[in-house]
Amino acid sequence: MKFSTFYRHRPLLFEIVNPLNKFVKTAAFSGILLMAVTVLALVLANSPLSTAYFTFFQQYFTIGFATFEISKPLILWINDGLMAVFFFLVGLEIKRETQIGELSSFKTAALPAFAALGGMLVPALFYALINRNSGGLHGWGIPMATDIAFALGVLILLGKRVPLALKLFLTALAIVDDIGAVVVIALFYTSQIALDALMVAGLLFAVLLVLNAMKIYRVPIYVIIGTLLWIAMLKSGVHATVAGILLAIAIPGRSKRSVEDCVASNEALLMRLKDNRDADAVLDPKRDKKLIAAIYTIGDNCIHAVSPLLRIEHSLHAWVAYFIIPLFAFANAGVIFNNSLLAEIGSPVSVGIFAGLVLGKPVGITLFTYLAAQLKIVQLPIGIHWKHIIGVGFIGGIGFTMSIFIGNLAFATHPHNIEIAKLGILISSLVAGIIGYLILHSSGKKDKA
DSSP states (O other): HHHHHHHHHHHHHHHHHOOOHHHHHHHHHHHHHHHHHHHHHHHHHSTTTTEEEEEEEHHHHEEEEEEEEEEEEHHHHIIIIIHHHHHHHHHHHHHHHHHHSSSHHHHHHHHHHHHHHHHHHHHHHHHHHHHHTTTTTGGGGGGGGGOOOOHHHHHHGGGGGGGGGHHHHHHHHHHHHHHHHHHHHHHOOOOOOOOHHHHHHHHHHHHHHHHHTOOOOOOOHHHHHHHHHHHHHHHSSSTTTTHHHHHHHOOOOOSSSSSSHHHHHHHHHHHHHHHHHTTTOOTTTOOOOOHHHHHHHHHHHHHHHHHHHHHHHHHHHHIIIIIIIHHHHHHHOOOOOOOHTTTTTHHHHHHHIIIIIIIIHHHHHHHHHHHHHHSSOOOOOOOOOOHHHHHHHHHHOOOHHHHHHHHHHHTTTTTTHHHHHHHHHHEEEEEEHHHHHHHHTTTSSSSOO
């Protein structure tokens, strides 16, 4: 391939070799969509259509056979089923970042890792201190989370006032934050364990790992076994979304064919096409069978040169960003602002969430980053200064999607606390987002780069 041809197609190739940039753009625009559906959910919940809105998501949907079936309200299919796909994508992003991305070496991973650790521990501590004598202590995990879509949506609104390095830092921080959220969900927000179902899940996970070790690259096989793993997890008592993370771990991160083999094979096939066909002619299926086969082979070569991990991640991004997460927000963000609920603004649960997200997040992220820098463990990237870190700390206080998800688990047996938690999450995320936006907006002139 000529250099000029390569350079002309560089934008496409750049997205492939650096998928984090594509993730930043997709997640950011998803955040803007999330804002819209959240407002819509709140409007519907407090309108004459309120009953219809809540009743719709309580409709039962059943899948099964004569002797086996899964029957759940639509809201749980979204929270347990579609969110498992979200966590599957999160798992793929974590695995990719630890292999070839921002978390692939200690040098690049240390900064977001320390920041995320502070952004999880301090908010949880603030919440626990406020709720130590209340019935809401079990919700300590709620303010630990950061909603990457909303957070990056705020940074997109700032445009070139914030450097790209800051967006990448926030993304890597949120990915580490997601790792912590998964661990918290698996260890602390699990109902009673059904050992037989858990053993089946463990066996299925082992099969997936064996398939990976045997270099089996057929994605449908992993999807089928992954679906069975999700069912086993659902029946085990461990939250079903953990199945998404386990499946992601087992997806092959290496390609079936090397890039060199792909390029060499395709160059030979392209020469054959060039030597045997007029560029403007239309292929005849009967006469040009070999040439059509060569075209299909070129396509297969390109597919096999990209790992199943990257292929699946690429295909899922839009579905998760523009359908699954907005649908989750639309189904879960609806809160009725009646006098009974508004009276709970000063309750320990609501105050604990506010303290965790609005105060704990910026304090934890900034403090841990500062300590790591003072100990010479990390160094701020070029173009990022401490005001940026403080601003990102507040932006990290936008918990929304993940906070609501954990709140649903923490207070599954206390529906009223779920509503209080949602109110606290909405207020806290809004306040944290506004403060973070104002800090970063004033952090400097537009970046001319």
